Amino acid sequence: MNYDVIIIGAGPAGIFTAIEMIKCGTNKKILIIEKGRAIENRSCPKHKTGRCMNCKPYCHITTGFSGAGAFSDGKLSLSPEVGGDLPDLIGEALAEETIAYADKIYLEFGADTKVEGIGNNEAVKKIRKRAIQAGLKLVDCPIRHLGTEKAQEIYYAIEQYLLKKGVEMMFSTECEDLILDSGKCLGVRIKTKDGIVELKAPHTVVATGRRGADWLEKICYEHNIAHQPGTVDIGVRVEVRNEIMETVNNVLYESKLIGYPAPFKNKVRTFCQNPGGFVSQENYDNDLAVVNGHSYKELKSQNTNLAILCSHNFSEPFNQPIAYAQKIGELTNMLGDGKILVQRFGDILDGKRTWEKELSRSNIKPTLPDAVAGDITAAMPYRAMINIINFIQAVDHVVPGFASTETLLYSPELKFYSNKVKLDKDFNTNVEGLHCLGDSSGWTRGLMMASVMGVLMGRKLK
Numbered sequence: 410m411n412y413d414v415i416i417i418g419a420g421p422a423g424i425f426t427a428i429e430m431i432k433c434g435t436n437k438k439i440l441i442i443e444k445g446r447a448i449e450n451r452s453c454p455k456h457k458t459g460r461c462m463n464c465k466p467y468c469h470i471t472t473g474f475s476g477a478g479a480f481s482d483g484k485l486s487l488s489p490e491v492g493g494d495l496p497d498l499i500g501e502a503l504a505e506e507t508i509a510y511a512d513k514i515y516l517e518f519g520a521d522t523k524v525e526g527i528g529n530n531e532a533v534k535k536i537r538k539r540a541i542q543a544g545l546k547l548v549d550c551p552i553r554h555l556g557t558e559k560a561q562e563i564y565y566a567i568e569q570y571l572l573k574k575g576v577e578m579m580f581s582t583e584c585e586d587l588i589l590d591s592g593k594c595l596g597v598r599i600k601t602k603d604g605i606v607e608l609k610a611p612h613t614v615v616a617t618g619r620r621g622a623d624w625l626e627k628i629c630y631e632h633n634i635a636h637q638p639g640t641v642d643i644g645v646r647v648e649v650r651n652e653i654m655e656t657v658n659n660v661l662y663e664s665k666l667i668g669y670p671a672p673f674k675n676k677v678r679t680f681c682q683n684p685g686g687f688v689s690q691e692n693y694d695n696d697l698a699v700v701n702g703h704s705y706k707e708l709k710s711q712n713t714n715l716a717i718l719c720s721h722n723f724s725e726p727f728n729q730p731i732a733y734a735q736k737i738g739e740l741t742n743m744l745g746d747g748k749i750l751v752q753r754f755g756d757i758l759d760g761k762r763t764w765e766k767e768l769s770r771s772n773i774k775p776t777l778p779d780a781v782a783g784d785i786t787a788a789m790p791y792r793a794m795i796n797i798i799n800f801i802q803a804v805d806h807v808v809p810g811f812a813s814t815e816t817l818l819y820s821p822e823l824k825f826y827s828n829k830v831k832l833d834k835d836f837n838t839n840v841e842g843l844h845c846l847g848d849s850s851g852w853t854r855g856l857m858m859a860s861v862m863g864v865l866m867g868r869k870l871k
């Protein structure tokens with residue numbers, strides 16, 4: 410079977426490649442291969458069971474049409490300063506321009522017209538002043554919030570649009586390997602119930618997201634696709650009462666703070682803030698349970714959660730950041746008997762574990778009820794833990810009460826960013842006909858930047 414373009418992965422990067430090719434008037438034959446299901450068939454059983462069922466063969470939260478986007482909080486960060494390193498590759502001006510363009514596409518498919526985090530200049534100034542006093546940088550980032558339930562509607566409309574325009578989609582189909590010959594990519598090998606099938610195309614786009622990071626790393630080694638070890642972020646999900654975050658939530662919706670706390674001076678940042686949101690558990694294919702957070706447009710909790718992440722890079726002799734973070738995750742899971750661990754900030758400072766009965770004495774009620782009270786410091790590397798503690802104390806200057814005794818820290822919060830595939834400005838790898846996009850390329854880390862990379866790829870392949 411022959412196509413003009415084969416896209417592996419139906420996340421925002423893959424989807425926006427196809428959308429933009431169609432918008433440019435292409436008549437090329439496009440195939441999207443997706444190991445998960447169509448969006449209307451994706452559902453997380455946790456809604457019914459109240460706990461993560463560790464679905465096999467894959468987690469419906471991160472797999473299927475729209476990728477990790479459909480069930481994500483759907484916060485579109487409208488700033489080139491957020492969402493990965495793509496501006497270093499394509500230039501800040503093009504990144505900014507394409508963000509505005511991709512944002513219009515989301516609006517066309519029904520996104521909320523309201524943008525959070527703009528206006529309120531006086532209030533923002535006050536927050537920034539406190540951030541400066543605490544040695545933190547406040548990043549300006551307007552946010553369009555789709556909301557978990559609305560994001561599914563928007564991506565469903567996109568799925569139907571692509572099908573109507575003749576894009577072929579194979580769901581529940583996993584790409585096993587690439588077909589390479591003399592430095593050229595000729596297509597892909599997919600796993601079907603009848604065995605391995607070969608599909609050919611002059612252009613293959615790998616857009617397999619963070620879940621495909623391990624697979625892509627293997628493929629890169631096997632086929633000499635030029636890449637370099639990526640960054641890995643290790644941290645915690647912090648949860649506080651809405652009252653604590655009220656000012657920041659109202660003025661900015663999401664406070665993007667960056668610091669380099671002593672003594673290590675590593676980059677530490679806030680990420681994915683969810684006012685009135687819920688802490689959630691995600692399970693990777695290798696049974697690793699990691700913590701995340703999201704918020705609904707309508708359903709609100711009493712709490713706000715956000716991640717605090719420390720970036721880790723390795724060079725010699727060790728260069729496997731993903732394996733390093735996985736080991737930390739496994740150790741934390743072991744201590745929590747396979748569940749997410751939660752600990753009060755005050756207990757960390759007092760050098761003691763948190764007990765279940767102590768959680769019920771607080772103002773805050775955990776929104777992840779199956780998290781297990783314990784000691785996250787028993788698994789967190791010293792450097793990361795000190796970075797997190799010192800950063801939380803700095804944030805307390807900006808948000809008084811953030812470093813309270815009862816503040817909850819969930820672990821492991823790990824962000825695997827894939828190895829960074831070496832790309833030119835047209836997203837060509839060193840293998841002819843092979844392109845790599847989105848989170849799996851190591852160049853993006855969010856819905857908007859993955860979409861932007863897709864738009865630009867679509868223009869090249871039209």
Ligand SMILES: Cc1cc2nc3c(=O)[nH]c(=O)nc-3n(C[C@H](O)[C@H](O)[C@H](O)COP(=O)(O)OP(=O)(O)OC[C@H]3O[C@@H](n4cnc5c(N)ncnc54)[C@H](O)[C@@H]3O)c2cc1C
Pocket residue numbers: 417418419420421422423442443444445470471472473474475476477478480481482483484485486582583584585616617618619620621624681691701702703846847848849853854855856857859
């Ligand atoms: C719970 C959660 C909340 C999030 N919230 C936000 C947010 O609010 N804002 C934000 O900007 N970002 C958020 N993110 C991150 C965001 O979803 C990702 O950055 C974005 O989806 C990346 O897009 P992508 O297209 O590169 O990859 P993905 O969306 O991960 O899509 C990749 C697709 O490829 C498929 N795939 C992988 N391997 C194969 C294979 N071998 N064969 C076939 N198919 C394959 C996967 O099933 C998946 O559907 C969140 C992520 C999660 C998990």
